[in-house]
Amino acid sequence: MQTLTLYTNPNSRGRVVRWLLEELKVPYQIKVLEYGADMKSADFLALNPMGKVPVITHGDVVVTEAAAICAYLADHFADKQLAPATNSPMRATYYRWLFFAAGPVEMATSAKAYDWRIDAENAPAVGSGFYQNTVDALETALQHGPYLCGEQFTAADVYVGSQIIWGMMFKTLEERPAFTQYSERLQAREAAIRANQLDDALQA
Template sequence: MGDTTDEIVFYTHPQSRGRIVRWMLEEVGQPYRTEVLGYGESMKSPAYLAINPMGKVPAIVHRGVVVTEAAAICSYLADAFPRAGLAPAQDDPLRGSYFRWLFFAAGPVEAAVSAKAFGLLAPPDKAGTVGYGSFEQMADTLEKAAAGAAPWLLGERFSAADVYLGSQVLWGTMFKTLPEREAFAGYGERLRARPAWQRAAALDDALLSPQ
């Protein structure tokens, strides 16, 4: 943990949210070392719990700093490697929209999709007490974001917000956890056409193939 080199160590599993971070790393274009952990013993080992006490992936270590949570990792990498152009500068008015959609996906979208999958959505009379309001409100707002992505959330500029929110759209349409919407399909098609997405998907899919 005392390593202060510029090496990025990436802890993941190919069937996890680590796929989001893999895509982000491919967009950043910096060398990184992948450590694949299995569910169960290796993720709960003392060595890995020292990195992430949650015993979950993804996580990265960079310059001696541990970053967990996929949205945080995407945001961190965008700022750590500004030459990749994946985040607006501090004084750029687009930075507000960037954070808005990045954390809308990390908060209301993740929470609503998970709650619906387990039959735990807040009842209508309690909708005002949860961040996503209702599943329908979340889905309609997400649809507006995807429909307004022309071609990306920040207009002509692709950003880490597209990586994270876009991943939610891609997974939601693949696993049918989001309703079918034309805006989701169009946005997803543009995302899958990105070379970095294709490289990341191929790397993770290769880890799933029998050796």
């Protein structure tokens, strides 16, 4: 069996991957890196030249970027059914919202957090466009079921849900009823509770 290792920090997007790993219920190891010297060490930069977590190694495979890690793990452990079947129309929905959160949502919420200028002059060139349009589009993703792919909970819910939960926590995303109800459903999942407990213990 290939060893699966998550390089993380409890104050990072590594929490997203931890949650997914707990949903998958597969064996994995944790390596906690501190910000600064640990993440900028030669050994870690060989895995991720950005010097950031999360990173996973799975045997000889290295995957960086939380959304990519989620997609990889859901595909590799396909028997866990955390991604729609490749021949299902929902597969497109799954990809759509997973990468919408990694692109426009990440950009829009970062711009709001740091007061970056997005206006009529530059919005057409910015991946998120106007903040309000991004938030409105995200809300439409939640209209067709308890989860992004209807009745099926997927890795996209882990990633998109994390963005929504953190966005509302840090006031970079409006607290709309659709977002709060979705967040409550996700945070009540056993794997989400367990993952948070594990990372909170590391934080302490």
